[in-house]
Amino acid sequence: MLNVALLSKWHVHAEDYARQASENENVTIKVVWDENEERGREWAEKLNVAFEADLLQVLQNPEIDAVIVDTPTNLHKEVIILAAKHKKHIFTEKVLAFTVQDCDEIFSVIKENNVKLMVSLPRLTEDYYIFAQETIDKGLLGRLTSIRCRLAHNGAVPFEGNPNGWLPNHFFNKEECGGGSFIDLGAHPIYLTNRLAGPAKAVTARLQNTLGYEVDDNAVAVIEYESGALGTLETGFLANGSPFQLELYGTEGTLLIEERNIRLKSKQLGDGWTVPEQLPEPIQSPMVQWVNNILGNVEPTITEEDIRNLTLINQAASISNEQERRIETVELTTINQQA
Numbered sequence: 001m002l003n004v005a006l007l008s009k010w011h012v013h014a015e016d017y018a019r020q021a022s023e024n025e026n027v028t029i030k031v032v033w034d035e036n037e038e039r040g041r042e043w044a045e046k047l048n049v050a051f052e053a054d055l056l057q058v059l060q061n062p063e064i065d066a067v068i069v070d071t072p073t074n075l076h077k078e079v080i081i082l083a084a085k086h087k088k089h090i091f092t093e094k095v096l097a098f099t100v101q102d103c104d105e106i107f108s109v110i111k112e113n114n115v116k117l118m119v120s121l122p123r124l125t126e127d128y129y130i131f132a133q134e135t136i137d138k139g140l141l142g143r144l145t146s147i148r149c150r151l152a153h154n155g156a157v158p159f160e161g162n163p164n165g166w167l168p169n170h171f172f173n174k175e176e177c178g179g180g181s182f183i184d185l186g187a188h189p190i191y192l193t194n195r196l197a198g199p200a201k202a203v204t205a206r207l208q209n210t211l212g213y214e215v216d217d218n219a220v221a222v223i224e225y226e227s228g229a230l231g232t233l234e235t236g237f238l239a240n241g242s243p244f245q246l247e248l249y250g251t252e253g254t255l256l257i258e259e260r261n262i263r264l265k266s267k268q269l270g271d272g273w274t275v276p277e278q279l280p281e282p283i284q285s286p287m288v289q290w291v292n293n294i295l296g297n298v299e300p301t302i303t304e305e306d307i308r309n310l311t312l313i314n315q316a317a318s319i320s321n322e323q324e325r326r327i328e329t330v331e332l333t334t335i336n337q338q339a
Contacts, residue, residue: 152185
């Protein structure tokens with residue numbers, strides 16, 4: 001049995017993770033800490049667990065085995081490293097950190113203290129992703145030449161009584177978030193295309209402040225992969241009714257995914273489009289994988305490489321936008337070596 005502390009309710013997914021933990025027969029939520037004491041006390045009362053205002057008291061408690069981190073993203077590095085040094089296993093919302101250097105520092109402390117880290121990258125467990133990966137692995141697309149992924153919603157579109165839309169106001173705080181739509185919602189297209197298209201060589205991004213927020217609310221990035229393929233990633237907080245789209249184009253075929261509508265055309269399957277009769281079974285959720293890794297030493301499918309490469313693209317996109325130029329990913333490795 002894992003005794004877990006919930007560290008902050010800042011992120012919009014915090015309640016989802018608390019629910020997933022509560023529903024897991026191997027997990028017990030013991031305590032809540034929050035950098036916002038009022039919010040934390042209210043949440044602890046709702047969950048009928050203790051609230052602790054002092055983070056060190058939580059981490060020094062020998063009864064606590066693990067933590068679920070939903071703090072502002074700019075606190076991730078500090079909180080996660082502190083938790084690891086106190087031998088607590090860590091589940092956290094994406095992204096792990098703002099820079100590749102910070103990710104590597106976190107990984108180093110994780111290894112030194114022999115604790116398990118999981119970052120929530122849930123779409124890598126979905127049936128449509130597994131189908132896309134299998135399609136590539138079987139060679140049905142031939143050589144992958146282009147990949148496009150779009151995920152957007154209307155969270156920043158003002159409506160009566162909500163001048164910033166339905167997203168919480170702190171999602172537009174650049175210091176806390178490190179960015180806007182691209183670093184948050186765009187994370188899903190980033191880690192999906194990283195897996196499907198392989199290592200990235202260069203990034204060119206435009207992170208736009210369409211409605212004048214402090215952070216981007218509309219974003220596009222073009223990714224050049226080492227394989228020679230091109231990727232287009234689109235995201236934003238200003239699109240009403242925008243469907244999730246994942247498109248893969250290759251020398252032998254095309255795979256189009258729009259929400260639950262999936263169709264494949266491949267020279268190897270004859271003329272016309274085919275619709276899969278049945279998709280593969282989804283993989284266990286990141287939360288379940290994390291618990292199984294701690295209790296049963298079952299290796300998770302979400303890897304350190306997935307986690308690091310998510311930050312790699314985000315960091316490159318941010319620099320590309322600021323400097324208005326194409327950023328080669330090797331530049332970030334150089335920055336890391338110089339630091």
